[in-house]
Amino acid sequence: MHVEFVSITKTNKRDEEGRELTAEDLIVYQARVSNPSNQLNISTAPKLLAFCIRRRHWSVFDMADLCVEIKTSRAIAAQILRHHSFRFQEFSQRYALANSSEPIELRKPGETNRQSSEERLNNPRLDERVMSHIEHSFTLYEELVQQGASKETARFVLPLSTQTTLYMKGSVRSWVHYLMVREDAHAQKEHRAVANAVRPIMVKHFPHVMAAVDMILRARALAPVLAAKVKAVKDDRRNDEALLQFVLENVDDLVLAMES
Numbered sequence: 623m624h625v626e627f628v629s630i631t632k633t634n635k636r637d638e639e640g641r642e643l644t645a646e647d648l649i650v651y652q653a654r655v656s657n658p659s660n661q662l663n664i665s666t667a668p669k670l671l672a673f674c675i676r677r678r679h680w681s682v683f684d685m686a687d688l689c690v691e692i693k694t695s696r697a698i699a700a701q702i703l704r705h706h707s708f709r710f711q712e713f714s715q716r717y718a719l720a721n722s723s724e725p726i727e728l729r730k731p732g733e734t735n736r737q738s739s740e741e742r743l744n745n746p747r748l749d750e751r752v753m754s755h756i757e758h759s760f761t762l763y764e765e766l767v768q769q770g771a772s773k774e775t776a777r778f779v780l781p782l783s784t785q786t787t788l789y790m791k792g793s794v795r796s797w798v799h800y801l802m803v804r805e806d807a808h809a810q811k812e813h814r815a816v817a818n819a820v821r822p823i824m825v826k827h828f829p830h831v832m833a834a835v836d837m838i839l840r841a842r843a844l845a846p847v848l849a850a851k852v853k854a855v856k857d858d859r860r861n862d863e864a865l866l867q868f869v870l871e872n873v874d875d876l877v878l879a880m881e882s
């Protein structure tokens with residue numbers, strides 16, 4: 623798996639000191655379209671971006687794009703391609719030879735979530751069989767091509783672990799939501815690795831957007847904790863003090879959670 627920064631929206635606008643606006647500045651500039659005399663006010667950007675996210679004013683985040691290159695398996699690429707708001711270019715196995723497989727980590731099924739898996743299976747014999755199966759698939763594929771089969775038909779014998787390369791381009795709005803679902807514990811581990819590798823690219827180019835997103839996510843995570851404490855108070859009145867303490871300690875984040 624590999625993720626690399628490719629491109630970002632370039633602006634044709636400059637601030638009062640002549641500095642070119644960044645892609646993140648552009649979001650702020652365009653969010654202030656109705657207030658032209660204040661459009662170049664970038665100093666309050668963090669506050670404005672956080673406000674837009676809290677109020678779900680998502681269209682401003684559609685104004686800047688980011689493109690990354692991703693190397694992953696065909697299995698994870700299929701999940702990535704489901705994010706329909708992005709635009710893609712993918713390595714063509716009809717045109718060029720597939721030549722490598724992503725590593726395969728066998729894991730046990732999740733205990734509560736049938737779709738997920740975290741704990742390694744740790745079965746060297748099965749690992750060996752998997753390796754040999756992958757090698758045989760690639761050997762057969764190469765033989766088929768050598769014997770005159772077209773690449774587009776020979777590829778049907780390749781495993782889902784076959785590596786592919788894709789370019790994924792989308793707006794900051796799409797990237798924020800992509801990270802929210804694919805960095806989450808419910809996403810497949812191999813896909814989480816892709817999202818985790820996109821994060822530093824987003825943080826580098828959209829630091830204020832990501833800081834606002836993270837602040838709101840932290841605040842929202844408090845909601846289930848608060849619900850559990852309220853339930854405990856309902857069940858056992860002696861816990862009132864603990865609830866009050868929790869609310870006092872987290873009052874700012876709880877207000878933020880209620881607002882967003």
Ligand SMILES: Cc1cc2nc3c(=O)[nH]c(=O)nc-3n(C[C@H](O)[C@H](O)[C@H](O)COP(=O)(O)OP(=O)(O)OC[C@H]3O[C@@H](n4cnc5c(N)ncnc54)[C@H](O)[C@@H]3O)c2cc1C
Pocket residue numbers: 680704705706707708795796797799800803804808809810
């Ligand atoms: C854990 C998990 C399990 C899944 N299981 C299945 C399965 O069993 N079968 C299956 O067919 N698919 C499954 N999927 C795929 C899923 O249903 C979506 O197709 C996929 O995540 C793409 O998301 P999207 O349609 O929101 O597209 P995106 O391109 O990510 O989003 C579309 C647009 O909506 C916006 N948007 C997204 N969320 C929000 C939000 N909260 N607020 C405002 N705007 C928003 C985005 O910014 C974008 O503009 C699963 C996904 C996950 C993460």
